[in-house]
Amino acid sequence: MTAARRNGQVRIGGGSAVVFTEDGYLLTNAHVVAGADGGRAAFADGTRMEIDVVGADPLSDLAVIRGRMAVPPPAVLGDAETLRVGQLVIAVGTPLGLTGSVTAGVVSGLGRSLPTSVGRTRRVIEDVIQTDAALNPGSSGGALADAHGRIVGINTAVAGIGLGLAVPINATTRRIISALLADGRVRRAYLGLVSTPVPLSEPEVLRTGQRRALRVVEVIAGSPADDAGLRPGDLVLRAGGRPVSRAGDLQQLLFADVIGAPFPLAALRSGVVLDLVAVPQEMTEPG
Structure with a gap:
């Protein structure tokens, strides 16, 4: 597969893709189609056609494209x-x-x-x-x-x-794919904190019922996390009502459905569990 810039003339590179729906949608990397709105695809059975870029999400490096003609049978997405x-x-x-x-x-x-x-x-x-x-x-x-x-x-x-x-x-990438199919982009929520996974001490395990949590390393001033009262050193136990313990747990929750809505957080500070509420903003790229 090759992708072209928006003027349809300059070739900017190539890569691979996989058909995943019967009506012609293909999945590829965002960096393969970066800066392009279309291109050409050649399939293993000899089929060749023009393709259009439906949407791309550079932050997950996934993109959805669509063929302009009938495509070969789709592959089955697994888990x-x-x-x-x-x-x-x-x-x-x-x-x-x-x-x-x-x-x-x-x-x-x-x-x-x-x-x-x-x-x-x-x-x-x-x-x-x-x-x-x-x-x-x-x-x-x-x-x-x-x-x-x-x-x-x-x-x-x-x-x-x-x-x-x-x-x-x-489950997370399926949400991303669905958003690209529906809107051509992925809307993400922003909390404004940096965290890292850490094991809890035995007293903390007894207090919380969890063995791991996310230690807050940094809180951005004026961010939803800051407004909610989170501080560096806090141990985030739950977010949106779900336990969080891995680096990606928060990212998996911060999609469009929580933007502007109350987002409960539970954090351990000095042995005390605090119930906080943040209101995530939509993540935007500064101009």
């Missing part, structure tokens, strides 16, 4: 939450322009983090899949499938020899 280290996976894509290439490997690691950025907005893609299936330039946007042929990830980066990374197909 990366079922993966285990050592499990067989298959990478399909167009490495170095070789259409329809297939490589096999294993899941080398789970729960990896991949930093991303758009302008001054920094974010981390959580639960990235690490694999030793051979990936090369052009593999980006291609499918990472399990032994049953279900798509469990979208290949996104080559981090080194024998070290490839894929964005997982899970």
Whole structure:
């Protein structure tokens, strides 16, 4: 697949994609179609057609495109939450322009983090899949499938020899895909805090019933977190009524449905559990 700039003339690169609906929608990486509104796609069965960019989300490195003609049968989206280290996976894509290439490997690691950025907005893609299936330039946007042929990830980066990374197909990325299909973009909520996962001490475990929490490292002045009363050093136990203990737990909750709505937080401070309420704002990129 190749993508073109908005004038339809300048080619800006290529990559891979995977059909995931019968009516012609394909999933790829945002960086594959960055700055483009369309391009051309060639399929393994010889089909060629123009494609349009439906929407892209650089902060998850996912994008949805659509073919202008009938596309080959779609793949089935699986669930990366079922993966285990050592499990067989298959990478399909167009490495170095070789259409329809297939490589096999294993899941080398789970729960990896991949930093991303758009302008001054920094974010981390959580639960990235690490694999030793051979990936090369052009593999980006291609499918990472399990032994049953279900798509469990979208290949996104080559981090080194024998070290490839894929964005997982899970509940969070399904929400992102749905938003791209509906609106062409993903609206995210902003709290204004930086946190890191930490284990709790035995007295804290007895007090809270949790073994891990998110320690607040920084609170942005004037942010919803600041207005709610969170302070550096607080241990966030629950957000939106759900326990949080991993780096991505908060990110998974901060979508459009909580923007401007009361968002309950429970935090442990000096041995006391505080019930706080924040009102998340919509995340915007400064001009």
